[in-house]
Amino acid sequence: MLPFTRVPLAWLNLTHDKRRLIVRALGVAFAVFLMFVELGFWNALLDASVELIEQFNGELILVSKAHYAMAVKEQFTCRRLAQARMAPGVRAAFPVYLEYTSSFWKDTGSPEPRRSSSHPIRVIAFDPDQPVLANPAVNAHRGDLKILFNVLLDTKSKREYGEIEAGIDRELAQQRIHVADTFTLGTNFACDGSVIMSDLTYAELFPNELSPDATLRLADVGVIQLKPGTDVETARRAVREVLPDDVAVYTKDEFSDIEKKYWQNATPIGFIFQFGLCMGFIVGGVICYQIISTDVSEHLAEFATLKAIGYHNRYLNWTVLRESLWLAMLGFVPGLGLSWLLYRALDAWVGLPMYLTPLRILLIFSMTAIMCVLSGLLALRKVRTADPAEVFG
Amino acid sequence: MKTPLVLLNLLHQPLRTLVALLGVAFAILLVFMQLGFYGSAETASTTIYNALDFDLVLLSSNYLNTTRPRSFPRNRVYQALQHTDVASVSPVYIDWQTWRIRNRSRQRRAILVIAFNLDEPVWLRERVFLTQPAGECLRRLHTPDTVLMDTSTRDYFGPRQPGIETELNQTTVEVVGQFTIGTGYGTDGMILTSDRTYARLTSPQALDQPALGLIKLKPEARNRAASVKKDLARTLYTTHPRDEVHIFTRDEIEQRDRDYWMHRTSVGVIFQMGVFVACIVGVIFVYQVIATDITDHFAQYATLKAIGYSPWYLSGVVLRQALALSILGYVPALLVALVLYELGREKANLLLSMTWERAVGVLVLSIAMCSLSGLLALRKVKAADPAELF
Secondary structure, three states: OOOOOOOOOOHHHHHHHHHHHHHHHHHHHHHHHHHHHHHHHHHHHHHHOHHHHHEEEEOOEEEEEOOOOOOOOEEEEEEEHHHHHHOOOEEEEEEEEEEOOOOOEEEEOOOHHHHEEEEEEEEEEEOOOOOEEOHHHHHHHHHHHHOOOEEEEEOOOHHHOOOOOOOOOOEEEEEEEEEEEEOOOOOOOOOOEEEEEEEEHHHHEEEEEEOOOHHHHHEEEEEEEEOOOHHHHHHHHHHHOOOOOEEEEEEHHHHHHHHHHHHHHHOOHHHHHHHHHHHHHHHHHHHHHHHHHHHHHHHHHHHHHHHHOOOOHHHHHHHHHHHHHHHHHHHHHHHHHOOOOOOOOHHHHHOOOOOOOOOHHHHHHHHHHHHHHHHHHHHHHHHOOOOHHHOOO | OOHHHHHHHHHHHHHHHHHHHHHHHHHHHHHHHHHHHHHHHHHHHOHHHHOOOOOOEEEEOOOOOOOOOOOOOOOOHHHHHHHEEEEEEEEEEEEEEEEEEEOOOOEEEEEEEEEOOOOOOOEHHHHOOOOOHHHEEEOOOOOOEEEEEEOOOOOHHHHOEEEEEEEEOOEEEEEEEEEEOOOOOOOOOOOEHHHHHHHHHHHHHHHHHHOOEEEEEOOOHHHHHHHHHHHHHHHHHHHHOOOOEEEEEHHHHHHHHHHHHHHHHHHHHHHHHHHHOOEEEEEHHHHHHHHHHHHHOHHHHHHHHHHOOOOOHOOOOOOOOHHHHHHHHHHHHHHHHHHHHHHHHHHOOOOOOOOHHHHHHHHHHHHHHHHHHHHHHHHHHOOOOHHHOO
């Protein structure tokens, strides 16, 4: 028997008609695109909820033991941060103060007085002398925040907050504040916009009801920075050891996962997008099957001839499978390209954080390959029944 | 017509017809599911209003949605009561409280608490108390420190069946019954309680700041709610600064909440995309199925043409076949969609329900998709030259 690598039959079968090849690749690309869109939306909603966490400038996160979601206030004493600084490997520990519910923003710039209702905005506060967020725009204007009642406003905030530009005066928690500059973060399930301010401004606007002087002694999140070269897991154990168990220590990834898991469970988006992903898979499978089975029926005479001159069923099977794998790859590339374009467009227009991570690309590629191979296997049955005698009968 | 060509065409290769039917059914199912998801997001945004009995509602001018309503001074309620067409004004209190999970973790979670005066019929009972008699549940609430639990509250709130005792804001409360309003994107757990218990949970002053003022009109004034609203708005806005309280009709407030979730959060954009994509996939699928069928019978159609049948006749055959496929595909799709809706309700607390409008709309859509695809595919046949075939 001839070694079958000499003639790349699968490739030739697929490419001998160029126009057809394009239509076929586009068919598979459409299914790939569909799966990417569903996966993209699902992840966008979850990624949006951890955008702030990702920008925390540290490796470990300290929160109250009662913490389960960022939007729900569970504070801990800043003494824990002082204690954490003593742990080996820790370079710095910063308190971050958050306010989601009582921070009402009033768009005093809107012309019609009746429309000036107020909306809660997410407040992120920290010591402006410390690089607590890894956000270039924020760090460039940290100095401005040292002036009391100066804030930075998120450019992605929704339109009910009114104009978003540097130099305007607005009302926050019934006090006049000044927008010193803008930065970019994004909105999510829990907030429609954000402002950043210094811890001192925060204490002025949102004093602790029981003891105003103690406001800054209770932090919402602690960001812990490690010395360069420190192993995160070792440092975490060291920090854990010096602290009592009224606080929890997480790595940044773990903390992100807790937040994502919360929203995954609290909203029905998991069910909806898993369904969507399955839909893309089935649609893709059907398209692939259509393409491959049509191709097999059209080349039935050729397949039968190959059989007649002595090729085994196994060789023919292998050819069909390779053809489906080629199809998967040829469809995947334009599908990926199209999805990338849509991701960028949605990011720019709707402000959804659509990320194409290698893991997600790999996931969709595997799904595409499985879908093509499965439909190839189904189409195989036809080849097996190819009877040389009948074809030339 | 003597030969039932359509029927014979479909029955000629039953397996093929079955595959075509499955293809059409799948496309229709997709449209059903995406419309269902879209509809569930819309329904979820007005669940609380759907459960309440009112004609007009008073709200704070800082109202965002039902889960973040803020509050307004109670004297507005009395002010509204003075209007001759108003039968009653019932204050409703809405706030987040911390619920202590009754398991080893002893964690706390924020839960939405809705409180009302037990003597005032605030709820549309048949929509809220599906599983047990409403009167019995509401009677039990007269005991201080008792609450009712929403059946769609998420599992991570721990044990929450009737009889369970736990802390709500450091006060021990007992769950004495269940109700069903349904949680949406704004909340994951909900509790009903009396205004008295609410005052004990928060502060006595809390009763001076209701979140909603439900206005019921006298029966004869019900059909002119909009004009009463205008009237009331004039009195309410002039006696006090106008940006403290707002008044809406039922339709207006429901529209406002839907608008909030569907247009101002990312939720809406995503579901609209979903419906759009499903429709495109549906059209492509149906076209594929029908076009394949026509191409397969290309020779037969061309022959019919050759022996003198008019193109109209051929179009008729194709259209009737498309109609048959769309209706035969619609039925299983509708059944599977109903099953999946049920699954979504059970597993994901999605408020999926089949409305008549949707069922009929999708039927029309599928007939249109099938007919259009058939006619498009027929163009090939019309151009067919019998001579070429043989």
